[in-house]
Every structure is written in C-alpha cells, then in structure tokens.
C-alpha cells in the first residue's frame with residue numbers, strides 16, 4: 001500500500017472541485033512509451049524536431065505520417081490501466097455527490113475516454129484523428145486497424161492529411177487552455193499525474209493552481225520532476241498503483 005497522508009485523503013473526500021492533469025506516465029503501464037524517460041522515452045530514440053514539428057512534416061510528410069500512423073496503431077492495441085480506471089471511479093464518486101471533477105490531459109491516446117472518463121479536455125489533440133491541411137476537416141481513424149494505404153495520405157480535396165495533434169511551435173486547439181486554467185483556478189484540488197511538467201503551456205497549470213490561492217496541489221509521479229518543489233504533496237510511484245490506493249481510500253471512507 002502506498003503511504004498516503006490522512007489529510008490528503010480527507011481533503012479529497014470533502015473537495016467541492018477537483019482538477020486532474022495527466023501526462024504520458026499515466027499511460028506507461030498500458031505499454032505506451034513516455035517522451036522523456038531516459039531509456040524508454042520516445043524522445044530518447046527519436047529527435048522531436050524531425051518528427052513533431054510543422055517544419056518536419058513540410059520537409060518529409062511521408063516519414064512523419066508513417067511514424068504517427070505506426071503510433072496510432074500501437075495505441076489502438078493498448079488498454080487502459082488501473083490508473084485510468086481509478087480516475088473514472090473518482091470522477092463518478094465526486095460527481096455523484098454533486099461535486100466537480102475535470103480531467104485535463106496532454107495525452108493523445110484517448111485511454112482516459114476508453115476507460116470511461118467523460119468531458120476530457122485534450123490539450124494536445126488525439127492521434128486517432130487526422131486533419132486535412134487544406135480544409136481542416138477531421139478524419140476519424142481511431143477504429144481503423146490497418147495502416148494507411150500510402151504515406152503521405154491525401155484527403156478527397158487533394159490536401160495532405162496530418163495527425164490532429166499539437167506539434168512543437170504550434171498553438172493548442174482553440175479555447176482548451178483557457179478552459180483548463182479557469183477550472184484549475186477555481187478548484188480546491190489540483191493533481192498532476194505522470195507528467196514531467198516540462199512542456200508549456202500545460203505545465204503552467206500548477207502555477208495557476210498555486211497563485212490562485214487555496215488550491216491544494218498533489219503530484220503523482222514515479223520520479224521527482226522540475227515542478228515537484230511546488231506541490232503540497234508528492235506521491236512517488238507508478239500511477240497504476242498509487243491511484244487505485246488513493247481513490248480506494250477516498251471512496252472507501254464513506
């Protein structure tokens with residue numbers, strides 16, 4: 001069992017509003033590589049500037065499309081883990097008592113939604129959706145098992161299709177960050193789970209929570225991060241273990 005302070009459990013049980021921010025770590029136990037873990041992270045093997053920028057896509061759309069299509073298919077084979085499920089349980093328990101729960105994720109894998117989370121705020125888009133670079137039309141590939149026929153792929157109008165994810169140097173989808181900030185600023189609890197807290201603007205939600213006053217902050221991560229010093233509580237370990245323990249104690253207490 002994870003050592004979880006009583007004050008944290010009691011506070012969460014009584015909280016009128018909870019905001020959770022998740023990152024790649026929450027999906028690690030589902031078999032999806034994180035970005036920055038030293039040996040297993042995607043950015044340890046690949047250069048993000050060659051794959052995750054508009055410039056990279058313009059220079060070599062076939063390469064970038066193939067890489068994202070392979071990731072799209074890999075994500076499809078993965079299942080939500082106990083951490084995703086625990087967040088659904090917390091959401092349902094709080095909402096069932098008339099309290100607010102909002103989940104903000106940097107992940108593009110939709111595992112939260114597949115676990116049963118609703119109204120998830122996706123800061124970085126979704127890898128199962130692709131978007132026409134000419135018209136902006138969205139093509140849903142989330143259920144497609146096979147690889148795309150060709151790389152790069154074109155939509156009916158002749159425009160190139162690209163994954164509907166946010167690349168380095170791009171703006172976030174319209175309004176999502178503002179919504180996440182508004183919810184965080186008005187929350188009683190802010191939990192940051194499985195994120196290195198190195199990528200802005202998402203990482204700035206902790207500052208919103210801290211400086212808005214009165215927001216209690218919790219980090220769940222298997223390691224310390226650049227942001228750890230700013231949290232009231234840090235729970236160290238795998239989210240697939242800690243979250244079921246934490247939520248079990250909150251929900252089990254009445």
Ligand code: OAD
Pocket residue numbers: 022023024025026028029034035036037041052106107124165166167168193194195196197198199220221222223225237238239240
């Ligand atoms: P990172 O790869 O930067 O960080 C993952 C974090 O998860 C690290 O702090 C790990 O210690 C932690 N971690 C790993 N396994 C864990 C587990 N089982 N339980 C708990 N924690 C665990 O991923 P993000 O912070 O999500 O952006 O990265 C942010 C953004 O950078 C991503 O959304 C992506 C990337 O570039 C875009 O694609 C726009």
